[in-house]
Amino acid sequence: MSIEPFNRLVKLAARAFYDDITTKGDNQPKTGRSDNRGIAVVVLDALTRRQWVREEDLAKELKLHSKQLRRTLRFFEEEKLVTRDHRKETAKAAKMHNAAVANTTDGHRTKEGDDKIKMHTHSYCCLDYAQIYDVVRYRLHRMRKKLKDELEDKNTVQEYICPNCGRRYNALDALRLMSLVDEYFHCENCDGELVAESDKLAAQEGGDGDDNARRRRREKLKDMLQKMEVQLKPLMAQLSRVKDLPVPEFGSLQEWQIHAGAAGRAANGDSSSNDPSRSSQGYGATPMPFLGETKVEVSFSGVEGKEDLKSETASTGLKVLPPWMIKQGMNLTKEQRGEVKQGSKMDDSFAAAESSDDKKISIGNDDKIKDEYVKAYYAALLQKQREAEESAKKQQELLQTSISNGFSKSSSDRQVGMKSKREEDDEPDDDVEWEEAPIGGNTSEGFKVNDLNAEAPASGEDDDDDIDWEEG
Amino acid sequence: MFFHIVLERNMQLHPRFFGRNLRENIVSKLMKDVEGTCSGRHGFVVAITGIENIGKGLIRDGTGFVTFPVKYQCVVFRPFKGEILEAVVTMVNKMGFFAEAGPVQIFVSNHLIPDDMEFQTGDMPNYTTSDGSVKIQKDSEVRLKIIGTRVDATEIFCIGTIKDDFLGVINDPANA
Numbered sequence: 001m002s003i004e005p006f007n008r009l010v011k012l013a014a015r016a017f018y019d020d021i022t023t024k025g026d027n028q029p030k031t032g033r034s035d036n037r038g039i040a041v042v043v044l045d046a047l048t049r050r051q052w053v054r055e056e057d058l059a060k061e062l063k064l065h066s067k068q069l070r071r072t073l074r075f076f077e078e079e080k081l082v083t084r085d086h087r088k089e090t091a092k093a094a095k096m097h098n099a100a101v102a103n104t105t106d107g108h109r110t111k112e113g114d115d116k117i118k119m120h121t122h123s124y125c126c127l128d129y130a131q132i133y134d135v136v137r138y139r140l141h142r143m144r145k146k147l148k149d150e151l152e153d154k155n156t157v158q159e160y161i162c163p164n165c166g167r168r169y170n171a172l173d174a175l176r177l178m179s180l181v182d183e184y185f186h187c188e189n190c191d192g193e194l195v196a197e198s199d200k201l202a203a204q205e206g207g208d209g210d211d212n213a214r215r216r217r218r219e220k221l222k223d224m225l226q227k228m229e230v231q232l233k234p235l236m237a238q239l240s241r242v243k244d245l246p247v248p249e250f251g252s253l254q255e256w257q258i259h260a261g262a263a264g265r266a267a268n269g270d271s272s273s274n275d276p277s278r279s280s281q282g283y284g285a286t287p288m289p290f291l292g293e294t295k296v297e298v299s300f301s302g303v304e305g306k307e308d309l310k311s312e313t314a315s316t317g318l319k320v321l322p323p324w325m326i327k328q329g330m331n332l333t334k335e336q337r338g339e340v341k342q343g344s345k346m347d348d349s350f351a352a353a354e355s356s357d358d359k360k361i362s363i364g365n366d367d368k369i370k371d372e373y374v375k376a377y378y379a380a381l382l383q384k385q386r387e388a389e390e391s392a393k394k395q396q397e398l399l400q401t402s403i404s405n406g407f408s409k410s411s412s413d414r415q416v417g418m419k420s421k422r423e424e425d426d427e428p429d430d431d432v433e434w435e436e437a438p439i440g441g442n443t444s445e446g447f448k449v450n451d452l453n454a455e456a457p458a459s460g461e462d463d464d465d466d467i468d469w470e471e472g
Numbered sequence: 473m474f475f476h477i478v479l480e481r482n483m484q485l486h487p488r489f490f491g492r493n494l495r496e497n498i499v500s501k502l503m504k505d506v507e508g509t510c511s512g513r514h515g516f517v518v519a520i521t522g523i524e525n526i527g528k529g530l531i532r533d534g535t536g537f538v539t540f541p542v543k544y545q546c547v548v549f550r551p552f553k554g555e556i557l558e559a560v561v562t563m564v565n566k567m568g569f570f571a572e573a574g575p576v577q578i579f580v581s582n583h584l585i586p587d588d589m590e591f592q593t594g595d596m597p598n599y600t601t602s603d604g605s606v607k608i609q610k611d612s613e614v615r616l617k618i619i620g621t622r623v624d625a626t627e628i629f630c631i632g633t634i635k636d637d638f639l640g641v642i643n644d645p646a647n648a
């Protein structure tokens with residue numbers, strides 16, 4: 001189930017229709033500074049890299065004011081491109097969403113702090129691909145129909161002119177113009193026989209200038225229609241390409257969270273192995289709902305009390321890691337490469353061990369998937385590394401301290417988990433598998449190879465469009 | 473389009489109607505006065521469906537007539553631009569044809585009749601396709617789209633088109 005063609009559709013539509021949309025508050029002065037044209041496109045693009053995302057988080061990542069973002073999103077909601085969901089959340093529910101973040105920085109502390117937060121209304125948003133497909137098609141249809149109708153005079157009111165006195169009438173006067181004698185319209189003034197304005201006579205008899213204007217208008221319409229066909233061709237092509245593909249469906253926010261959570265727990269490796277580039281894109285990486293995930297849900301709802309809490313925080317941390325999370329691991333890599341290898345190895349076994357609550361699932365993962373996961377993981381790591389290099393030194397230091405805290409804490413957890421996993425693991429070659437993968441990705445060359453794979457779909461996307469966005 | 477709305481009207485009643493049947497008299501006079509009329513604002517009043525309330529009467533000086541404010545529910549019919557209607561053709565001529573949808577008169581000019589339909593003069597003037605399979609003449613039923621309305625205080629006149637998808641003859645009495 002590929003999402004890429006649909007994302008491309010969204011990007012094309014964004015540039016075709018929403019490029020010069022401004023969303024302004026009524027009270028804001030219309031100065032050049034407040035001109036936020038193009039924001040709409042940026043927001044849509046950002047959404048193609050995510051699934052359900054909390055609007056505050058999105059605002060932070062886009063460095064937009066949350067009000068401005070909300071205005072844009074509301075606009076897109078009206079345009080039927082985006083579905084939004086608002087709900088009051090307890091700290092725990094909110095945590096479900098950012099547990100991943102909290103878990104890697106300093107999980108336990110954040111958890112306790114979170115519990116004291118009151119109920120807050122949070123808004124989430126997500127692209128509605130099925131609807132986008134329909135909306136874009138409908139929009140094109142309407143555009144084309146409107147132009148064609150005007151071109152063919154379909155909805156114009158016929159005008160009539162009296163050749164004798166030059167008086168004009170239109171079809172709405174028809175009732176008054178009827179004559180009892182013959183089947184023509186007659187002038188109210190002089191009883192002359194009226195002629196339809198587009199007829200030759202009318203053109204000669206003084207409708208000349210008007211007729212010229214009419215012709216010019218027709219030319220213009222034709223021109224517009226032609227331009228539309230040319231400029232929107234890529235969009236139409238993409239529409240037809242997408243036509244027979246299954247539409248990516250994220251479901252409602254709740255459904256998605258359940259599935260994403262389950263996917264993070266049980267099929268972590270699997271999900272990221274599908275597409276390395278996507279694994280580095282945070283929530284966008286969680287693929288569509290899996291089959292056979294029911295088991296996981298049941299086992300979790302069955303567990304109660306402290307154990308439940310613990311496993312939940314831990315396992316949500318294993319959701320596909322958003323880029324900003326993996327960053328910390330990166331810092332470590334730079335400093336202490338050997339440690340990182342170990343760390344990541346632990347992470348992997350952690351992934352397996354964590355789900356030892358639901359052993360069947362973790363064991364069910366075949367080796368290939370694990371292997372792929374490790375590769376993907378390293379690809380993501382490298383991407384993060386670059387980002388990390390850019391970040392200020394101060395930040396790095398800060399992060400490092402917090403990481404080392406979290407790391408030591410969690411690593412002890414992991415050791416325990418690892419043991420339990422080994423005890424219960426039936427597959428003898430499993431350990432070998434874990435050992436192998438990191439070695440493969442150890443050298444920097446190895447990183448680069450993976451990196452190419454990871455980079456191509458993500459950043460190459462916009463560049464390979466041979467479309468002149470400016471004109472559209 | 474039909475609407476069910478509440479309207480108000482001041483009814484002037486001659487003193488001879490006062491008595492036990494005052495209320496019935498008011499209502500029947502209201503129906504006589506209002507049903508079938510057309511106001512530019514609300515369209516044609518098709519039928520009164522109920523009386524909301526009848527206010528206190530006010531005696532007019534010098535005449536003895538009494539004015540009652542009456543609130544009543546009624547169904548109104550108001551054509552709109554873009555609306556699709558089914559109508560009966562009442563007259564066909566070289567300029568196009570006239571049709572009626574209930575109380576509304578609609579004119580369809582010949583350039584809004586599909587190009588493949590030609591005007592045929594004669595006893596029964598009509599528009600016919602070249603193969604003769606479709607014919608528009610008096611009493612034909614057509615589905616048309618309103619593309620313009622002229623709304624006066626007491627009159628609504630429409631112009632329509634049958635030059636679009638799914639428009640045109642829906643029942644031809646000649647073939648029936």
Ligand SMILES: [Zn+2]
Binds near residue numbers: 162163166167188189
């Ligand atoms: Zn005249």
